[in-house]
Amino acid sequence: MKFNSFVIDPSHPEYEEHVRAVKEFEEEYGEDWDSTIIEYDNDFVNLPEYVAKAAFTGNFRIVLQWPKKGNIKERIIAKGKEAGNMGLLFFAAINQQHNLMSFLLQNGADVNVLNSAGMSVGLGPNPNRGLLWGAELFEEGEPSIKEMKLALCETITSNGYVQIAKLMSSELGGRRCEIVCAPNTRGDLVGKTCVVHEYIIESNQYKVTIEFTNEVLLLGSDHLKRRDRTPQDPGYYVESENNGLNRRDFKSNEECQAFIACLSVEKEESLENDPDAKAKAEQAATDLLAELGLEDLEGPSSNASKKKEKQSAATGKKKKRGGKKKGRK
Template sequence: MSYLLLNGADVNILSVGGDSVLTSTCFDQANHLEAIRLLLSWGAEHIIKGELITKERKLALRQEMSSNGHVEIANIISSELGGRRCEIVSAPKTRDDLVGKTCVAEEYVEISDHYRVTMEFTNEVLRLGANKLKRRDRTPQDPGYYVECKNNRLIRRDFKSNEECRTFVASLGSDEEESSEVDPGAEAKAEQAAADLLSELGLGDLEGPSSSSALKMEKEPAASGKKKKRGGKKKRR
């Protein structure tokens, strides 16, 4: 899934019914905890029938998840930053080095309004107040890691910092620009990546005419020219 998102798949692409990938995955009876965490870190939103989910509906969704035994998923989706990739905007006085660094909010502790976070690149686990964090969704330009396909195998590339990762991604972009200033198939590739993302999760087709209708081939009219008769006078014997 990361490979598709890195290649332009829209994390909030809608199914035919108008639900986002995140919402459809939550309603699935299977426990897609890791997929949900991944989608949240890339900025996925809860969308139902083309509209962002309300707080009331979100609470009902949490209760439904809990009743189905998916307590951890319910905890993640109920909080504002649960599962999200975040940037630390303020830190304890003894940890000024954390400011500007990124982490993933793993769990929300409601009683103290804190998040248990895991730092990117070091995997250090901390507890930080909600007011010390802000969302910093992954993007193809700022993913925090990279996945490439070599010999039909997906290989994850990790880095020591976001700066190193962004430099690597930027170098790939400059190589593509040198080979071709304009990629006429970029939009088609992004749409195909989005379709593959839905297919990977078993969520059906994309919404919209570009994905739900097949291309029609126009038939050229048949040539209307008359056949030439084999002329010539009969030879006299």
């Protein structure tokens, strides 16, 4: 299909955008893309609509049980084919459900997963949490350049989010950092982590809050280096308990890391002592969802021995249909 058959008035305000979009599509699929179908791969896990709705409305009971029915990490990163490939992290971000965001990121969610528009989910309406976990700015699937970042900050400012725009306009604003060089007489700060707030132009310093002590200081960028939160080094731990989420705080990063390492060992020992522990957990989750009347919404049980965990998703490859093409001789 040629663009000249794509009916749109050249005076339309979005004309140029439509021209660009169609040309990009034809470059990828060819000008004879009409009457093609998309082939699917098998490494995609679809997010059921009822789970997406539960995440959107804050129904943690359903959200926390569904991943336990199968491979937790695969389900944590599942995307809804009918929802623009949005996943649990997206719904948590737009609703500013910070504990749920942290729980998902601890369990393997990618803070830089892109939505259908090519934008980083971690930099949603309130990007504070995403910045701490290493979210970067993407535009149409590509890392943003400085000019693009400034343009986005202007847009955020015009929408009324002045403080967020200030954070994102500086190099380290909103980030979690490690203090690598301490001010005079404060050698005790080296190796400590902090959350960076606003950039003070006049003094060329950042206002930071030291983690665990909440001490507020002004430090230059040469005193800091990024230390994004990771599943092994989050600084705190959000755990699932009684179908809810609880945040566990610590006195230091070392204590937090030791706690997480201990959890990993306990999990391995549990599986060694009871090889059926994982299957039992999956069955318990299945039973609870069935009790809520949600089991039938995604078909039979998703236990690995009974059902394939992965579903198909588009890969961008094309395959011609047989027969004549629509509108062609």
